[in-house]
Amino acid sequence: MTVIEEMQKFAADMTEFRHDLHAHPELGYHEERTADRVARRLAGYGVDVHRGLATTGVVGTLRRGNSTRSLGLRAELDALPMAELNRFSHRSRHEGRMHACGHDGHTTMLLGAARYLADQGDFDGVVNFIFQPAEEGGAGANAMIKEGLFEQFPCDRVFGMHNAPGLATGKFSIRSGPMMAGCAFFDVTVGGVGGHGAMPETAVDPIVAASHIVSALQTIVSRNLRPFEPAVVTVTQIHAGDAYNVIPAQAVLRGTVRCFAPQIMSAIGKRIEQLAANVASGLGATAKTDYRVVYPPLVNHTDETRYIADVAAELVGEENVLRDGRQTMASEDFSFMLNARPGAFINIGNGDGDGGCAVHNPNYDFNDAILPLGAALWVRLVEKRLAHGDEAGVASDHVAMARDGGAP
Ligand SMILES: [Zn+2]
Ligand SMILES: [Zn+2]
The missing domain is CATH 3.30.70.360 (Alpha-Beta Plaits)
Structure with a gap:
């Protein structure tokens, strides 16, 4: 059974969890309820939980085997100060606050990956699940870094993922170098x-x-x-x-x-x-x-961009991965993490149909159909990057360097 098929078993649970977060949006540095729910879930999966970094940040750490190789995977906890116009049952219960950027979905996908990896993940190394506060203008990523994120939770590489309305479901988009302003x-x-x-x-x-x-x-x-x-x-x-x-x-x-x-x-x-x-x-x-x-601008690192694009292509086929994706003038504080550690930020299609309304729009909603796919991408990234023995993460760096003609 493929990881996506395995993830489909969690789809109903992930959707329910995502709807609950959507109904209870919290603003930057005030994500108490959201952080509680995330921490409780992580602990329930058997993941070590650390709380309080940058006020409401949560880091879950999962170790397997003896390798010290480490990965950081990041999702955001915060919502936006705007009124929701949707009328569906999971609409915001809080006047003037809304999950209009899909951070409810990002958090749910990363938790789905943590659940799978804690239960049956096949890897050797350390995964840090980073749930940051205050992406929307509050520079929560930078606050976590300043408070010692990467000293307390070493990460050889960091990766982030954001949904992209207008990009079909089942597709990913990424580019090397500057991607967001x-x-x-x-x-x-x-x-x-x-x-x-x-x-x-x-x-x-x-x-x-x-x-x-x-x-x-x-x-x-x-x-x-x-x-x-x-x-x-x-x-x-x-x-x-x-x-x-x-x-x-x-x-x-x-x-x-x-x-x-x-x-x-x-x-x-x-x-x-x-x-x-x-x-x-x-x-x-x-x-x-x-x-x-x-x-700062968000600048993807070349090797890590290729790496996560290769993992995405394994899941959805090369034809569904735009490796030369569009630049956007929007901004993202994951840029601070990419300035601190090598890594990459990838977009996952949120759908291009009638419902493909833009983020920060009062009618926006995260597309639950992509929850298993996003979680599966995280799982496969971990299992490849931190594969047993020396053959995956480290060896592939050398292959990439040889291909780029770079020196070690
Ligand atoms: Zn946003
Ligand atoms: Zn966002």
């Missing part, structure tokens, strides 16, 4: 002089200055970057004023920057600051910019 946030505070709305000559209008700044920011991507450097500068918030007839003293702009290269990220930050200050000054106002890089 880095992310920065900015605040521009525009200072003017308040006054009567009917007497603009007595005031310095920060709303007019802010409007010109928004327009000027559009020139960064179109005029300052090489056309071959993908980047996004988006103003997402404008706040100013309270009355119809008062010119306020201040306006605040906020927004996000996405791009793939750290030097471009800092160059854009400098440009925002210069444009804001000088456009404001031309209009008699002032502008102060606060610019902070939140997530």
Whole structure:
């Protein structure tokens, strides 16, 4: 019986578990109930459980044999601060919170793999099941690393998986190198002089200055970057004023920057600051910019990308693995883990039908049909990477290096 067929036996249980998480979404660093449920399940499977890393993080450790080779597999616990519009029975019970990114599904797939591996996994080494808090803007992955994740739980390699709406079920997508953009946030505070709305000559209008700044920011991507450097500068918030007839003293702009290269990220930050200050000054106002890089770009390592793609191809056939998958300007804090350890991040198709609605959409739902496949990918990755003897993980590194012409 194949691993996917074995996993199908867990399908009903996984679906029930996933629905329960979906109905009880929790925000970053407050995933107490979710972490409790995950920890209880892991302990029930006989996996060693460690809690409290980055507040609500959970790490399950499973050892077999004598090998010290180790793998980290990561899933996310958190939901988003948004209202769900779905009406199905497992919709969110918490007003203003929703599992709209499928982290409920990712957590369930990793637990399914832990259950199988604890029960009948055939491997020699150490698997760390990493359940992180606060992926959605809270940099939970980085918080776990800073609190000693990889010192307490050594991982030779790390892997992550995310569902991809629009990609057919039964398909995987991945690419070597930069796959997801880095992310920065900015605040521009525009200072003017308040006054009567009917007497603009007595005031310095920060709303007019802010409007010109928004327009000027559009020139960064179109005029300052090489056309071959993908980047996004988006103003997402404008706040100013309270009355119809008062010119306020201040306006605040906020927004996000996405791009793939750290030097471009800092160059854009400098440009925002210069444009804001000088456009404001031309209009008699002032502008102060606060610019902070939140997530680095997600860069897949070449050998590990090929490795997990090969495992995926064994499960679903080479024709269903896009090895040159699309880049996205969305961001992901698994990038911190890939900056700390070699590894790769793979997308699993969530379906391309009518229900294939995008993540972060109020009508989104994780596709339960792919739970066994995602869990099976984790299982096969572990069993191949940590195969008995020397032939798998270590030997295949050497094969890959020889193929790439790299030195050991
Ligand atoms: Zn998300
Ligand atoms: Zn996500």
